Amino acid sequence: MAITDAWLTEKVSQRQITITKYADYLWLLDARGVAYLPACDWLIVSDLHLEKGSYLRSYANPLPSLDSTATLKRLEGIIDDYQPKRVISLGDSFHDKHSMSRMTVDDRQHLCSLVDKVDEWMWVEGNHDPDLPDGIPGTPCFEIILDNMVFRHEPENEEPKAQVIGHFHPKMRTAIKRRRFSGKCFVNDKHIFIMPAFGQFTGGLDIDDDVVKALISPSKRDVFMLCDSIIFKVK
Secondary structure, three states, X not given: OOOOHHHHHHHHHOOOEEEEEEOOEEEEEEOOOEEEEOOOOEXXXXXXXXXXXXXXXXXXXXXXXXXHHHHHHHHHHHHHHHOOOEEEEOOOOEOOOOHHHHOXXXXXXXXXXXXXXXXXXXXXXXXXXXXXXXXXXXXXXXXXXXXXEEEOOOOOOOOOOEEEEOXXXXXXXXXXXXXXXXXXXXXXXXXXXXXXXXOOOOOOEEOOOHHHHHHOOOOOOEXXXXXXXXXXXXX
C-alpha cells in the first residue's frame, strides 16, 4: 500500500482528502471522486460510463470520443497512489452493451492493464451494464457484503444493512462568502452512502432533487463536495 502518514497528512492539509466514518468503518474520500477503506485496502469508484462519448456521437452529438482515455488515465493515477488490494467498480462501468465494440484497441489494453494491476477487481452490475463485456478481466457480481454494509449499484428498499451505491451521480451548488461553487459530491446518512460519478462525461442529479431527498433527508445528510481539486464538507 502506498499510503504513509506523511502522504495522508499532506493530502488532508491540502483538502484533497477528507476522513469520515460510515457503517463503523473509516473512509478516505478523495477529491478525485473515489473512496478508500484503509481497514480492507479497498478502493471504490462508481459510474465510469466508458464509451459514453462514442455512444452520443452515434446520435450526432458533437462530442469527442476521448472520454474513455481520459477516465482511464485519471483512474490509473489514483490506483498508483493507493495501490489497493481490491478495486470495486460500483456499476455502470460501461455506458451500454456495445461499449467494447466501439472502444479503441489502446483503451481496451489500458483497461485490462489497470485490472491486472490489483489482486482483485470487482465489477458490480449496473442498469447500463448488467453483463460484463467479453474479454475484460475481473469478477462480475450483483453486490458485495462487508459486515453490516452492502455495496451495490442501486438501493434496495427495506435493506437492513447500510448501503453504498452509485447510479444517481449526485451534485450540488452552494455559496460561500458570496462565491458560488458547483460540483459532484458524496452524500450520505446512516443508511445510504451515494458515490459521485467518476466518468468524464457523466452529468449529475442535484442532491435537492426529490428523487435524492426521498432516499436521504436533507436534515440528516452529510455532504462532501468536490470542486477545484479539493473536497470539503458542506453544511
